[in-house]
Amino acid sequence: MTRLEILVAAAAVAFVIAIPLFGSEYLVGFVFTTFLFVGMAYGWNLISGYTAYVSFGQVSFFGIGAYTVAILVTKLSFEWPLAVLVGAVAAAALAVPLGWAMLRLRGPYFALGMLGFVQVLQMVASAWTRLTNGGEGIYLPPAGSLRALYFGSAFLVAVGIAATSSIDRSAFGLRLRSIGEDEIAAEAMGVDTTRAKLLAFVIASAFPAVAGGLYAFRLSYVDPASAFPGSYEVQVILMAIFGGAGTVFGPLVGGVLLSTLGEALWARFAELHLFLFGLIIVVVLRYMPEGLIPRLRRLAASAAASGRKAAAR
Amino acid sequence: MVGGVYGLMSLGINLVWGVMGVVNLAHGDFIIAAGFLTFWLFARYHLNPLVALPVGVAMGFVLGALTQKFLLGKVPQDRGAVKTSLLMTFGVSYILINAAQLLFGSEFQTVMFLPGSWHVAGLDFAKSRTIAFLMASAVSLALWAFLRFTFAGRAIRAVSQSVDGASVCGIDIPRTRIVSFGIGSALASAAGALLVMIFAISPAMGNGYTIRSFAVTVIGGLGSFPGALLGAVILGMSEVFAGYLASAQIANGIAFLLFLLVLLARPQGLFGRKPS
Numbered sequence: 001m002t003r004l005e006i007l008v009a010a011a012a013v014a015f016v017i018a019i020p021l022f023g024s025e026y027l028v029g030f031v032f033t034t035f036l037f038v039g040m041a042y043g044w045n046l047i048s049g050y051t052a053y054v055s056f057g058q059v060s061f062f063g064i065g066a067y068t069v070a071i072l073v074t075k076l077s078f079e080w081p082l083a084v085l086v087g088a089v090a091a092a093a094l095a096v097p098l099g100w101a102m103l104r105l106r107g108p109y110f111a112l113g114m115l116g117f118v119q120v121l122q123m124v125a126s127a128w129t130r131l132t133n134g135g136e137g138i139y140l141p142p143a144g145s146l147r148a149l150y151f152g153s154a155f156l157v158a159v160g161i162a163a164t165s166s167i168d169r170s171a172f173g174l175r176l177r178s179i180g181e182d183e184i185a186a187e188a189m190g191v192d193t194t195r196a197k198l199l200a201f202v203i204a205s206a207f208p209a210v211a212g213g214l215y216a217f218r219l220s221y222v223d224p225a226s227a228f229p230g231s232y233e234v235q236v237i238l239m240a241i242f243g244g245a246g247t248v249f250g251p252l253v254g255g256v257l258l259s260t261l262g263e264a265l266w267a268r269f270a271e272l273h274l275f276l277f278g279l280i281i282v283v284v285l286r287y288m289p290e291g292l293i294p295r296l297r298r299l300a301a302s303a304a305a306s307g308r309k310a311a312a313r
Numbered sequence: 314m315v316g317g318v319y320g321l322m323s324l325g326i327n328l329v330w331g332v333m334g335v336v337n338l339a340h341g342d343f344i345i346a347a348g349f350l351t352f353w354l355f356a357r358y359h360l361n362p363l364v365a366l367p368v369g370v371a372m373g374f375v376l377g378a379l380t381q382k383f384l385l386g387k388v389p390q391d392r393g394a395v396k397t398s399l400l401m402t403f404g405v406s407y408i409l410i411n412a413a414q415l416l417f418g419s420e421f422q423t424v425m426f427l428p429g430s431w432h433v434a435g436l437d438f439a440k441s442r443t444i445a446f447l448m449a450s451a452v453s454l455a456l457w458a459f460l461r462f463t464f465a466g467r468a469i470r471a472v473s474q475s476v477d478g479a480s481v482c483g484i485d486i487p488r489t490r491i492v493s494f495g496i497g498s499a500l501a502s503a504a505g506a507l508l509v510m511i512f513a514i515s516p517a518m519g520n521g522y523t524i525r526s527f528a529v530t531v532i533g534g535l536g537s538f539p540g541a542l543l544g545a546v547i548l549g550m551s552e553v554f555a556g557y558l559a560s561a562q563i564a565n566g567i568a569f570l571l572f573l574l575v576l577l578a579r580p581q582g583l584f585g586r587k588p589s
């Protein structure tokens with residue numbers, strides 16, 4: 001790390017800690033929600049940013065996290081941090097057999113398989129009334145303060161950045177990229193693709209699970225509709241591709257920018273939320289498919305190159 | 314009877330997939346949008362759903378062709394093309410869902426067209442379902458004839474067999490893709506207009522129908538007409554039985570389970586070509 005990077009990181013940490021100390025309840029709630037989305041975007045980025053497996057079903061782990069937490073807290077009176085962790089473990093445990101079956105499918109098959117899986121889980125959640133209380137949902141006792149949850153969400157983002165940056169530079173990250181570029185070639189080069197993508201899928205599943213658990217506490221209520229929100233799926237995907245899929249800081253930049261923009265502008269057009277998200281996805285993919293960070297990096301590089309040329313002349 | 318409409322739904326996804334190698338994730342939303350258009354024309358102007366059907370089909374064709382011309386057609390055809398296209402149709406899907414919600418509200422709607430049933434040979438046939446089935450069969454037949462006997466249809470089949478080969482023969486690939494995507498969406502719209510006569514629909518149901526259409530295509534096999542019909546019948550029957558035996562909620566997940574079973578056991582589908 002250079003000195004500048006350390007400085008920026010320290011400033012970011014100070015800022016994150018300062019918000020709950022000095023900010024209003026509203027601000028803390030807003031940043032909390034933003035962090036949940038950023039955390040989920042990091043999860044999505046690991047599997048769908050680095051490899052070519054585009055998942056439209058990460059929200060299923062969000063729901064698993066939310067329900068695990070709700071059930072553990074109401075039926076077995078767990079403390080909330082422990083319940084959230086168990087939720088993440090439960091999601092990862094489910095991701096192993098699910099990934100084993102799903103990751104054999106490529107392209108559209110995988111995408112639609114994950115999309116369908118969300119519906120199956122939603123169906124299970126409404127049909128298995130003894131465990132989930134069906135459509136009536138489960139009410140949670142209030143868990144600590146919003147500030148405690150806030151630090152949970154900040155922790156999730158920190159883990160996301162740490163995990164992604166260490167994977168980005170590791171041999172494992174290269175393996176994932178090679179799967180994204182050309183899976184058959186990667187296999188021919190001796191990459192154990194099944195193992196690498198399954199591992200990425202399992203790690204990726206824990207992020208939405210933690211976010212779902214924290215969200216359940218914030219809402220104090222879980223039902224099949226709130227546990228598997230399709231609109232969150234779009235937002236998470238949009239944040240990751242807007243910032244730059246397959247980059248370390250893409251999800252963070254995309255998530256913070258879009259959340260802030262959303263809070264400032266779209267809160268007034270609540271009805272048009274999904275429309276705008278869909279529209280922005282399409283526009284970003286049309287004009288900036290690589291995302292903001294790689295685009296800026298390229299612009300900076302070409303500016304530097306032309307500057308050098310001018311200096312040489 | 315529902316099988317006929319499911320078959321029609323899957324033909325659209327089948328065609329687009331065959332020609333472009335991409336699944337339109339907004340397919341179900343085209344179905345729902347056309348269903349709502351039909352409902353609206355019926356409720357507001359008392360327009361016969363069968364008259365509304367061509368209107369919906371025209372709308373579907375135009376929207377689909379525009380999507381292909383201005384969005385999907387501009388995606389660079391490199392290794393990331395499938396990923397980008399999938400994400401793009403996902404965006405289109407949410408645009409359509411939200412537009413339908415704004416225009417028609419989020420409630421469940423259906424068209425009460427021809428209640429009652431015909432008695433033939435001791436069996437009861439619900440009138441609306443029978444008509445939906447017949448119309449679906451007619452549209453499917455028309456599509457078959459189009460693909461078989463017209464130049465544009467043959468161009469579509471050629472592109473789905475080999476893009477390079479078709480290109481060498483002087484077929485305008487981008488144009489053929491625009492036409493294919495338009496027809497795919499038009500088929501979805503036709504299915505939607507018929508569907509609203511049978512079931513109540515709501516804007517949020519688009520994904521469910523995308524998955525059903527896809528499951529039917531997978532069960533039957535890519536590029537197979539009889540396969541699509543058989544897949545549709547299997548899915549329709551399974552859903553009805555699951556609804557009887559357990560509950561209507563279970564029926565929603567059946568498409569996914571069948572899809573997974575077939576993929577794990579016989580990836581090319583029941584009637585599909587083996588991938589070379």
